[in-house]
Amino acid sequence: MIETLDDLDVDGATVGVRVDVNSPIADDGSLADDARLRAHVDTLSELCERGARVAVLAHQGRPGGDEFVSLESHAARLAELLDRPVDHVDATFSDAARDAVRSLEDGDCVVLENTRFYSEEYMEFDPDRAARTHLVTGLAPVLDAYVNDAFAAAHRSQPSLVGFPRVVPGYAGRVMEAELDVLGSIEETPEPRIYALGGAKVSDSIDVAWSVLEKGLADQILTTGVVGNVFLIADGVDLGDDSSDFIYDQGYWDEIDRAADLLDAYGEQIALPRDVAVSRDGDRHEIGINTLPPQDGEAAMDIGTSTLEYYRRLLEDAGTVILNGPAGVFEDDTFAHGTRELYEAATAVPTSIVGGGDTASALRHLGVDGFTHISTGGGAALRMLTAEPLPAVTVLDDESDTNG
Numbered sequence: 001m002i003e004t005l006d007d008l009d010v011d012g013a014t015v016g017v018r019v020d021v022n023s024p025i026a027d028d029g030s031l032a033d034d035a036r037l038r039a040h041v042d043t044l045s046e047l048c049e050r051g052a053r054v055a056v057l058a059h060q061g062r063p064g065g066d067e068f069v070s071l072e073s074h075a076a077r078l079a080e081l082l083d084r085p086v087d088h089v090d091a092t093f094s095d096a097a098r099d100a101v102r103s104l105e106d107g108d109c110v111v112l113e114n115t116r117f118y119s120e121e122y123m124e125f126d127p128d129r130a131a132r133t134h135l136v137t138g139l140a141p142v143l144d145a146y147v148n149d150a151f152a153a154a155h156r157s158q159p160s161l162v163g164f165p166r167v168v169p170g171y172a173g174r175v176m177e178a179e180l181d182v183l184g185s186i187e188e189t190p191e192p193r194i195y196a197l198g199g200a201k202v203s204d205s206i207d208v209a210w211s212v213l214e215k216g217l218a219d220q221i222l223t224t225g226v227v228g229n230v231f232l233i234a235d236g237v238d239l240g241d242d243s244s245d246f247i248y249d250q251g252y253w254d255e256i257d258r259a260a261d262l263l264d265a266y267g268e269q270i271a272l273p274r275d276v277a278v279s280r281d282g283d284r285h286e287i288g289i290n291t292l293p294p295q296d297g298e299a300a301m302d303i304g305t306s307t308l309e310y311y312r313r314l315l316e317d318a319g320t321v322i323l324n325g326p327a328g329v330f331e332d333d334t335f336a337h338g339t340r341e342l343y344e345a346a347t348a349v350p351t352s353i354v355g356g357g358d359t360a361s362a363l364r365h366l367g368v369d370g371f372t373h374i375s376t377g378g379g380a381a382l383r384m385l386t387a388e389p390l391p392a393v394t395v396l397d398d399e400s401d402t403n404g
């Protein structure tokens with residue numbers, strides 16, 4: 001049983017709080033979206049109000065990427081959201097970091113620097129080895145407790161996620177608790193259970209499809225987005241050179257064979273698009289599967305109206321729907337229709353769960369709400385939706401008996 005903030009004697013304790021505020025970054029280096037920061041406000045406010053001294057740990061971006069930046073602007077935004085001063089220190093486990101943490105008063109909060117500025121944090125370790133990294137051995141001596149609220153990163157076994165609970169009593173924060181409550185009991189959600197898999201991460205979606213069909217978790221899979229296009233090609237549909245080239249360029253050509261194997265094994269449970277939308281003379285133009293391929297220069301950018309009608313009918317009988325990935329290129333208004341309508345229809349299902357950080361921001365952008373649960377996690381949510389354990393959760397669970 002994982003311990004939560006309810007089990008933590010907070011008053012005057014110095015608490016390291018791992019959050020996931022990995023966010024889109026604008027060209028000028030500022031935060032382009034604060035949704036992930038907002039998600040952690042409850043945990044951080046509660047700890048500060050209960051008198052903890054809070055040291056926030058987080059990563060941002062990946063080494064070498066455009067979004068690999070300091071957490072300075074995250075700290076400034078957190079100060080606004082928490083309505084209290086939040087300092088930023090440009091160190092994570094050095095003397096400067098320890099001094100900043102030691103000088104906290106009850107209710108104070110400091111954001112330490114991007115954990116991934118240190119190479120070990122971008123490696124995966126087992127928890128014992130992670131506990132011996134510089135990050136953990138450097139910072140743990142000034143912490144009385146460790147709270148993991150970073151559900152969206154819990155599929156990574158990186159030091160700041162799995163190392164601390166080995167050496168400091170570990171607890172789940174409020175985001176982690178809520179996510180585990182919903183996603184940890186997928187098997188108990190009402191049946192029939194439909195998984196709607198779209199977006200562009202084709203290999204991840206095929207992994208999920210295999211796993212949930214094999215385990216009997218899914219009664220039906222609805223395919224959309226690039227995932228749907230790959231399944232159509234696997235089923236022998238000629239989507240034309242533009243869609244095929246796109247799939248090839250994205251490195252997903254081999255996935256067509258995996259999709260074909262899946263169709264052989266579970267074809268009756270996998271629904272494929274019945275039409276697609278392309279851009280013709282600057283307008284949306286829908287083409288039925290039987291009249292494909294499209295003209296040169298036309299790629300399948302969205303599911304069409306017949307597909308939506310078909311999928312809506314299937315959703316009418318569902319007890320649970322689990323959605324991941326947009327149904328089309330939702331960033332372009334012309335092709336946002338499929339995503340908006342499919343997700344809208346899903347809100348009428350008794351239990352509707354959305355996995356995926358990018359999907360969540362798409363829904364905000366499209367103004368669709370009313371789901372039972374929208375996960376803060378992308379990869380982490382996908383892994384839980386297949387009922388697979390997350391390393392950062394497993395270690396909290398393993399250590400909970402030894403918490404003081």
Ligand SMILES: Nc1ncnc2c1ncn2[C@@H]1O[C@H](COP(=O)(O)OP(=O)(O)OP(=O)(O)O)[C@@H](O)[C@H]1O
Nearest residue numbers: 199200201225226301325328329356357358359378
């Ligand atoms: N038919 C299509 N052709 C090309 N791109 C598409 C198509 N359908 C969807 N996409 C693209 O897929 C992208 C989103 O896919 P992705 O798999 O990253 O979503 P996600 O699951 O929400 O991500 P995350 O798991 O990070 O939350 C969008 O940028 C969208 O434009």
Ligand SMILES: O=C(O)[C@H](O)COP(=O)(O)O
Nearest residue numbers: 020022062152153378379
């Ligand atoms: O955005 C995410 O999915 C998490 O923050 C994990 O980031 P990563 O995929 O770079 O490890």
